[in-house]
Amino acid sequence: MARVLVTGSTTGIGHATAASLLRDGHEVVVHARSDARRAGADDLLAAGAEIVVGDLAELTQVLALADAVDDLGPVDAVIHNAGVIDGPVLAVNVVAPYVLTARVPAPRHVVLSSSMHRGGRPDLPTDWSGARPTRSYSDSKLLVTTLVAGVARRRPDLLVHAVDPGWVATRMGGPSASGDLALSHFTQAWLATTDDAEALTSGGYWFHQRTRRTHPAVNDEALQDALLASLAEHTGVDLPGR
Numbered sequence: 001m002a003r004v005l006v007t008g009s010t011t012g013i014g015h016a017t018a019a020s021l022l023r024d025g026h027e028v029v030v031h032a033r034s035d036a037r038r039a040g041a042d043d044l045l046a047a048g049a050e051i052v053v054g055d056l057a058e059l060t061q062v063l064a065l066a067d068a069v070d071d072l073g074p075v076d077a078v079i080h081n082a083g084v085i086d087g088p089v090l091a092v093n094v095v096a097p098y099v100l101t102a103r104v105p106a107p108r109h110v111v112l113s114s115s116m117h118r119g120g121r122p123d124l125p126t127d128w129s130g131a132r133p134t135r136s137y138s139d140s141k142l143l144v145t146t147l148v149a150g151v152a153r154r155r156p157d158l159l160v161h162a163v164d165p166g167w168v169a170t171r172m173g174g175p176s177a178s179g180d181l182a183l184s185h186f187t188q189a190w191l192a193t194t195d196d197a198e199a200l201t202s203g204g205y206w207f208h209q210r211t212r213r214t215h216p217a218v219n220d221e222a223l224q225d226a227l228l229a230s231l232a233e234h235t236g237v238d239l240p241g242r
């Protein structure tokens with residue numbers, strides 16, 4: 001049995017991931033953006049989950065969230081699921097996973113990417129704050145996939161994975177999505193909890209329990225290093241072990 005934090009678990013893929021982990025007998029810490037959004041996790045709390053609250057677009061709240069997770073006790077894995085397709089894409093999709101990876105001392109981290117990362121621009125933003133909409137969703141998913149590869153290289157003591165859940169009919173995916181919603185949580189939950197040998201190699205990009213090739217920039221070590229340095233400078237948070 002593992003203890004897993006799932007960010008953005010009030011709806012969509014994150015809610016399905018948390019529910020499936022609970023059904024499989026794991027302990028789960030769910031996460032809501034605000035007290036007003038907690039109701040989306042009521043069924044998960046009734047099934048035994050604990051909850052932490054914080055807006056991932058706000059750096060101070062992400063830091064407080066890491067402390068709140070710590071206060072509840074150690075977790076074995078974090079599934080960095082929360083994401084937005086517009087608005088503060090860099091803050092929510094890249095900065096928050098970086099800070100939570102650095103601050104939550106879990107041995108496994110599973111980060112939601114997207115096939116759309118292949119259309120992203122492989123250069124660093126000049127402004128991480130999200131105050132202006134400077135970069136696209138695809139850019140943010142390329143950057144966070146590069147972050148996973150960089151953390152895997154810098155931190156051989158961690159297991160870090162990126163997952164493409166497929167295009168599925170959630171609030172973000174929309175009603176015409178053609179992917180299999182029932183499969184969209186499966187790979188993340190498996191990577192967070194399994195001892196299967198193929199899942200114990202860090203740095204992969206996964207789709208339905210198989211690794212896939214990424215945008216070539218993901219494996220650019222200079223870009224990985226520059227990204228980690230830029231995020232450390234923006235957040236004031238170093239990745240321990242660098």
Ligand SMILES: NC(=O)c1ccc[n+]([C@@H]2O[C@H](COP(=O)([O-])OP(=O)(O)OC[C@H]3O[C@@H](n4cnc5c(N)ncnc54)[C@H](OP(=O)(O)O)[C@@H]3O)[C@@H](O)[C@H]2O)c1
Pocket residue numbers: 007008009010011012013014032033034037040054055056057058080081082083084092112113114115164165166167168169170171172173174177
């Ligand atoms: N759906 C797809 O087809 C698809 C495809 C590829 C990748 N993905 C990725 O899969 C992940 C989950 O997507 P989804 O389709 O389940 O999206 P969703 O239905 O829109 O759910 C997103 C979740 O993230 C939370 N969230 C968003 N902004 C937040 C913030 N500022 N602070 C805290 N929580 C926040 C949401 O909370 P609220 O309910 O409070 O907004 C919600 O719980 C995302 O990372 C997405 O990029 C999805």
